[in-house]
Amino acid sequence: MRRGSAMAERNRTVRLARRPIGAVTRDDFIIADEARPVPGDNEIVVRVRYLSIDPAMRGWMNEGKSYVPPVALGDVMRALAVGEVVASNHDGFSPGDAVTGLFGVQRYAVSDGRDVERVDTERASLPCWIGGLGMPGMTAYFGLTDVGRPKKGETVVVSAASGAVGSLVGQIAKILGCRAVGIAGGEEKCRYLTEELGFDAAVDYKAGRLQADLVAATPDGIDVYFENVGGVILEAVLDRMNAFGRIPVCGLISVYNATEPQPGPHNLRSILVNRLKMQGFIVFDYRDRYREGVEALLNWHETGLLKFREDVRPGGVDAYPDMLNLLFSGGNFGKLVLEI
Ligand SMILES: NC(=O)c1ccc[n+]([C@@H]2O[C@H](COP(=O)([O-])OP(=O)(O)OC[C@H]3O[C@@H](n4cnc5c(N)ncnc54)[C@H](OP(=O)(O)O)[C@@H]3O)[C@@H](O)[C@H]2O)c1
Incomplete structure (x- = not known):
């Protein structure tokens, strides 16, 4: 049912319209429907299911030197996310794979597979993979x-x-x-x-x-x-x-x-x-050691020593500006996740 309706679904994107001053507002972004991407050679298309809402996003919107370049004006807002592969021309991924990556604040993301990881939804739920295990x-x-x-x-x-x-x-x-x-x-x-x-x-x-x-x-x-x-x-x-x-x-x-x-x-x-x-x-900086980190946290979690708490909010990509602001008022309780 979901697959059938997804066929007709358009992409919806949140692009950075200007550099925010203070807390973000809806006017700092262009939120619009767009054509759904199709994968080129060695590419996949991912239907994003959950977005990680992170304090760092606020910094990524600012001009100036940092540990990553700022999001360019007009670009889809950078975001970590989890979702499922819905189309693949890439040997490493098949439709139906659950994956995490920097997919951005949008419903559908196209990717060449770099820095995209398959996640095991038998061992932990999708939101966990951008929270306690992400x-x-x-x-x-x-x-x-x-x-x-x-x-x-x-x-x-x-x-x-x-x-x-x-x-x-x-x-x-x-x-x-x-x-x-x-x-x-x-x-x-x-x-x-x-x-x-x-x-x-x-x-x-x-x-x-x-x-x-x-x-x-x-x-x-x-x-x-x-x-x-x-x-x-x-x-x-x-x-x-x-x-x-x-x-x-x-x-x-x-x-x-x-x-x-x-x-x-x-x-x-x-x-x-x-x-x-x-x-x-x-x-x-620890990217090369993530496997070690995931195993340690997953083992503690599975033996009951470590609890995860996700604060999953509905609203789709349109809710993004309000969601981000929750982090600064303490309105979240646990890992803030936006369901897309
Ligand atoms: N260095 C890195 O690589 C890295 C990676 C991830 C996250 N971080 C940083 O880690 C920190 C926590 O991130 P998170 O994702 O785990 O967010 P979070 O703790 O889930 O959410 C942010 C929390 O910060 C508290 N807060 C907001 N404004 C505050 C203020 N003025 N004074 C005191 N507390 C305030 C609020 O909790 P209360 O209700 O308790 O006030 C809010 O719930 C952030 O500073 C983030 O930038 C760094």
Whole structure:
């Protein structure tokens, strides 16, 4: 039935119309019907089913030097996604294959198969492959184990802790024998961390007692701070860092929509006196090791040690601008996924 109706279905695309200022609006994009692509030689066409909505997308819209070039004006907005191959002239893929790749914010994507991976829907659902087993999973796994390098018994603190990356960081820290403390917005998210995910403590940064609550949650100080947010949370954490602590800088979501330069932390002295290591990382640098990351996370997941939570929203590609903004208001609860 789905296949039959898909035959007549047109493509629908979200193209970047201009460089947004602050939070994105619908007018920053051109959302339109287009002809459905046909595969050329050695190409496939994928019907996208779920889009990964990521904070990094906001940065990809900006002009300027970064770890990837900005999305060009007029191009389909860049997005990781999962879907199924519906047409193939490529030896490596057949119609019906479930695949993940950078398919963009659109219903149908044409691809030469580069950086497209087949995924096993027997072992995990399609949305999992862009969540816990996808880019956020790899980010948590390699950012914590390779950059943070926590040792058994140490205290690991993570911000945006109930989100796609943060929720996994705390759980992996527990698996590695650490004390895990999450910082998140609101009582419900904090309760979820301690009662469902096994974090040792959670700090609600919206409750207005960030510093005092962080002190109470980290009686032995902080050895690893997995940074997702920046701003006042980073300042509060810097004051609690132990000597030779590590700060993997994964993200700085509090400034992605900023229209003015933001002040730096006032207490960088902590880095000096505590001999801290603060290191940024980008998950794509670990591409060659994804297989290792997927196996580790899948094994923990299958043995019940690691929980995934996807926040799957309906609405198709038209809902994209509103979906992206949810990440900046804390409106998502778990890995934000848009059903297409
Ligand atoms: N380096 C890399 O390769 C890489 C890869 C993936 C992701 N990242 C980064 O990892 C971070 C988390 O990404 P994610 O995909 O897992 O998103 P997420 O945590 O699922 O969603 C974003 C969350 O950030 C929190 N947040 C938003 N604005 C905030 C603010 N001003 N202050 C404090 N918290 C705020 C909100 O949670 P609350 O309700 O708790 O406020 C929101 O739910 C982002 O910074 C992202 O850029 C980096």
